[in-house]
Amino acid sequence: MLDRQQRPILATERLRLRAPDAGDVEALVRLVNDPDIARMTTGIPYPYTLDHGCAFIAMVEAADPAHDLPLLIEHQRYGPMGMVGLHRRARAWPEIGYWLGREFWGLGFATEAAKALVEFATQSRGHRVLASGHFADNPASGRVLEKLGFLYTGEVIARASYGRDEAALTRMMVRLA
Numbered sequence: 210m211l212d213r214q215q216r217p218i219l220a221t222e223r224l225r226l227r228a229p230d231a232g233d234v235e236a237l238v239r240l241v242n243d244p245d246i247a248r249m250t251t252g253i254p255y256p257y258t259l260d261h262g263c264a265f266i267a268m269v270e271a272a273d274p275a276h277d278l279p280l281l282i283e284h285q286r287y288g289p290m291g292m293v294g295l296h297r298r299a300r301a302w303p304e305i306g307y308w309l310g311r312e313f314w315g316l317g318f319a320t321e322a323a324k325a326l327v328e329f330a331t332q333s334r335g336h337r338v339l340a341s342g343h344f345a346d347n348p349a350s351g352r353v354l355e356k357l358g359f360l361y362t363g364e365v366i367a368r369a370s371y372g373r374d375e376a377a378l379t380r381m382m383v384r385l386a
């Protein structure tokens with residue numbers, strides 16, 4: 210299913226993935242305002258304010274979904290939980306990224322959400338190769354990617370992280386369709 214701006218709405222057993230809108234800002238800010246989320250991601254500051262949330266929604270609404278597809282992870286009962294996205298960075302292959310609010314960690318939700326986006330990217334978008342990466346001190350994210358069929362390329366690059374205020378070593382992975 211597509212929304213009015215031709216962005217997908219994806220359903221899994223427990224979750225719905227859809228583009229976030231202005232009505233989601235407060236919930237997103239509450240979930241993402243966490244130093245341990247900022248530390249493990251590249252582009253999320255801490256503290257994360259309402260202004261950051263509004264700027265993020267404006268960016269989502271202006272984005273070309275062929276290049277940047279951030280989707281809200283929404284639980285059927287618990288509501289918004291986090292975000293998963295497919296992004297074109299400088300590299301040739303689109304990259305998958307995700308975060309969840311702390312109260313939802315350890316329950317398989319990141320894997321379930323990212324799996325739906327991987328399937329959409331390969332089956333509906335025809336991407337034969339997807340990339341991702343995780344900071345070397347974030348094995349939980351590496352495990353999520355392994356469960357999705359990503360393999361380590363052996364490449365380790367430095368990537369900036371707002372949450373660390375410095376670059377961190379990033380282990381790159383790819384998934385072949």
Ligand SMILES: CC(C)(COP(=O)(O)OP(=O)(O)OC[C@H]1O[C@@H](n2cnc3c(N)ncnc32)[C@H](O)[C@@H]1OP(=O)(O)O)[C@@H](O)C(=O)NCCC(=O)NCCS
Nearest residue numbers: 249307308309314315316317318319320343348349350352
């Ligand atoms: C990383 C993150 C998305 C994982 O979400 P989640 O819903 O808990 O992930 P899942 O439950 O689907 O899977 C986590 C896996 O990592 C494993 N794991 C957790 N902590 C681990 C650790 N310290 N070392 C190794 N594996 C670990 C879990 O056991 C599980 O694997 P299993 O199913 O084989 O048991 C979540 O912790 C998060 O949002 N962290 C902050 C932001 C972030 O790191 N984003 C990713 C940036 S690359």
